[in-house]
Amino acid sequence: MTADTALLIDFGSTYTKLRAIDLDAGKILGAGQGPSTVTSDVTIGLDAALGDLEDAIGHLPKFKYRLASSSAAGGLAMITVGLVKELTAEAARLAALGAGAKLIDAHAYKLTDKDAAGIVAKNPDILLLAGGTDGGNEETIRWNAEKLAQAKLACPVVIAGNRNAADDIAKDLQALGVDARIAENVMPEFNVLDVEPARAAIRDVFIERIVHAKGIDRAQSRFDAVLMPTPTAVMEGARLLASGTSKIKGLGPLVVIDVGGATTDVHSIAEGKPAQGGVLQYGLPEPFAKRTVEGDLGMRHNARTIVETIGADIFSARSGLDASEIETLLQTIEADIERLPNSVTETSFDTTLASFAVARAMKRHAGRVEIKQSVTGPVTVQYGKDLTDVETIIGTGGVLAHGENPEKILAAALFDHDEAESLRPKRPKLMVDQAYALYAVGLLADAAPEAALRFAHNNIHTNIIEKKGTGHGRTPTA
Amino acid sequence: MTALTKQQRASITLVTGVIGADTHIVGNRILSMALEKEGFNIVTLGALTPAEDFIKAAIETAADAILVSSLYGQGELDCRGFRDMCIEAGLDDIVLYVGGNLVVGKQAWEEVETRFTDMGFDRAFPPGTRTPDVVEKLDTDFQSKVSGTA
Numbered sequence: 001m002t003a004d005t006a007l008l009i010d011f012g013s014t015y016t017k018l019r020a021i022d023l024d025a026g027k028i029l030g031a032g033q034g035p036s037t038v039t040s041d042v043t044i045g046l047d048a049a050l051g052d053l054e055d056a057i058g059h060l061p062k063f064k065y066r067l068a069s070s071s072a073a074g075g076l077a078m079i080t081v082g083l084v085k086e087l088t089a090e091a092a093r094l095a096a097l098g099a100g101a102k103l104i105d106a107h108a109y110k111l112t113d114k115d116a117a118g119i120v121a122k123n124p125d126i127l128l129l130a131g132g133t134d135g136g137n138e139e140t141i142r143w144n145a146e147k148l149a150q151a152k153l154a155c156p157v158v159i160a161g162n163r164n165a166a167d168d169i170a171k172d173l174q175a176l177g178v179d180a181r182i183a184e185n186v187m188p189e190f191n192v193l194d195v196e197p198a199r200a201a202i203r204d205v206f207i208e209r210i211v212h213a214k215g216i217d218r219a220q221s222r223f224d225a226v227l228m229p230t231p232t233a234v235m236e237g238a239r240l241l242a243s244g245t246s247k248i249k250g251l252g253p254l255v256v257i258d259v260g261g262a263t264t265d266v267h268s269i270a271e272g273k274p275a276q277g278g279v280l281q282y283g284l285p286e287p288f289a290k291r292t293v294e295g296d297l298g299m300r301h302n303a304r305t306i307v308e309t310i311g312a313d314i315f316s317a318r319s320g321l322d323a324s325e326i327e328t329l330l331q332t333i334e335a336d337i338e339r340l341p342n343s344v345t346e347t348s349f350d351t352t353l354a355s356f357a358v359a360r361a362m363k364r365h366a367g368r369v370e371i372k373q374s375v376t377g378p379v380t381v382q383y384g385k386d387l388t389d390v391e392t393i394i395g396t397g398g399v400l401a402h403g404e405n406p407e408k409i410l411a412a413a414l415f416d417h418d419e420a421e422s423l424r425p426k427r428p429k430l431m432v433d434q435a436y437a438l439y440a441v442g443l444l445a446d447a448a449p450e451a452a453l454r455f456a457h458n459n460i461h462t463n464i465i466e467k468k469g470t471g472h473g474r475t476p477t478a
Numbered sequence: 479m480t481a482l483t484k485q486q487r488a489s490i491t492l493v494t495g496v497i498g499a500d501t502h503i504v505g506n507r508i509l510s511m512a513l514e515k516e517g518f519n520i521v522t523l524g525a526l527t528p529a530e531d532f533i534k535a536a537i538e539t540a541a542d543a544i545l546v547s548s549l550y551g552q553g554e555l556d557c558r559g560f561r562d563m564c565i566e567a568g569l570d571d572i573v574l575y576v577g578g579n580l581v582v583g584k585q586a587w588e589e590v591e592t593r594f595t596d597m598g599f600d601r602a603f604p605p606g607t608r609t610p611d612v613v614e615k616l617d618t619d620f621q622s623k624v625s626g627t628a
Contacts, residue, residue, distance in 0.1 A: 083538055084534045087534060132538060137537060374499045375501070375552075
């Protein structure tokens with residue numbers, strides 16, 4: 001009997017990437033790659049990649065699952081609109097990011113005609129419209145829907161605001177030919193966050209509409225389903241790894257840091273309740289599965305900004321490179337944004353860049369405490385998630401998977417006594433996902449969760465020092 | 479004045495909280511629970527609440543009134559400009575109550591009350607106010623709103 005196998009496809013913006021996985025053994029059979037041909041005919045790139053995979057593994061087995069994700073054509077571009085910036089507007093932002101979106105704009109309060117025209121001009125794939133608790137403010141969400149309708153917004157709209165207004169808004173938008181759907185309110189009551197229904201609605205729109213709009217369904221006979229935007233796969237993988245199944249124990253609360261060329265993403269799967277007693281939680285509660293995307297911390301797109309932020313002298317001291325070497329490397333990267341390091345100098349440069357990106361991204365993602373003075377003495381107030389007790393950090397992305405110093409880079413995410421207010425993990429196990437297994441785990445999470453976990457445990461490692469071959473597990477482009 | 483029914487009160491949303499660097503939550507919690515039991519729709523912000531957070535919560539929940547508690551004697555400082563902030567945020571007509579130990583030391587209540595109503599609060603409540611008194615005042619102040627919509 002032959003083993004069950006799965007074919008995983010990522011329709012990226014540069015490459016079409018394939019991986020064949022042996023589900024019984026939990027290992028990679030092989031990988032293949034073709035160009036991204038989403039803008040012309042998606043089947044060309046996919047066929048090229050299948051040919052490449054066939055060359056790598058001999059012949060193609062009959063796959064039990066053929067699942068795909070897509071980050072092609074700019075990913076899932078979204079704009080969110082809410083009422084108060086720190087409340088429903090923030091809840092909408094969290095929901096969109098959690099759905100794997102690339103957030104291209106976020107609005108709060110009443111939209112002006114100019115705002116609405118700007119939103120339409122940015123041409124998002126989906127707009128998420130929130131505002132008002134259930135039974136709360138209706139005026140603003142109605143106003144904003146009308147402004148968007150007047151501006152002739154044509155993209156699908158997910159309405160996740162005050163339920164008293166949602167039906168009317170949906171009907172009005174539908175009458176104009178807009179695909180408007182209602183999800184439960186992202187903030188049904190004051191300071192109660194409920195982002196999962198909105199996330200699910202976004203994913204439905206993605207599967208039903210966006211995949212078609214981007215022409216990916218032309219290759220439909222070659223796969224079973226495009227399940228999600230690529231970043232969502234990483235988050236779903238992290239979720240399964242944290243929670244486990246009835247048969248395989250999960251790892252518990254964890255953090256995933258994905259250092260990419262354009263962004264550094266952080267996912268935390270954790271409650272984030274105060275680890276110490278007597279701490280008062282303040283502000284909007286954050287989702288159990290939280291994703292943040294740092295668009296100014298990309299290893300390639302933002303290299304110069306990162307160097308400037310650290311300061312040339314400090315960067316020089318940390319990397320051991322002198323100013324002219326740094327400048328040369330910056331120019332090399334700017335001329336070749338896909339560049340992979342191939343010298344000691346470049347590796348050391350990348351390690352310094354990545355350590356900073358990891359530290360900064362983790363600090364922004366994690367919560368913080370503040371001591372407030374009250375008449376009864378000092379009070380500790382917590383904003384955001386307390387991640388100090390998280391036991392696992394998994395690093396992924398090219399520089400961690402293939403670089404020389406994944407541990408050194410990941411260690412930059414840890415709790416720092418000089419910044420004790422930042423609630424970053426104190427003593428986690430540091431793991432590296434060299435094979436970009438989390439992505440595969442996420443795609444397989446629904447269909448074959450146990451096989452996905454076996455695969456994760458075989459491919460995500462602790463204390464990796466030695467470099468492995470790069471024949472498998474190329475990083476899908478986010 | 480006739481008391482409102484619980485059904486009528488359910489259409490009235492009240493934001494409650496303790497303003498400033500004040501941790502005295504007990505009285506505010508008792509008041510919030512009592513008002514909820516009487517049928518009002520309550521949004522509780524708890525202790526240590528900055529003035530702007532009352533206003534943000536009121537916007538999002540379309541609140542009809544904000545009930546500010548202050549127990550540590552700094553209420554006058556914390557509440558300064560509260561009505562102006564409401565107007566700035568478009569909450570021109572929101573009803574504002576304040577109550578607790580609003581000032582330090584022994585001062586004549588009438589003077590204290592005037593100071594707070596001058597600041598734009600609709601009503602101020604002295605220490606020792608019982609919850610039925612607050613309910614009665616709310617019923618009075620929302621008589622017209624409820625009869626308009628009932």
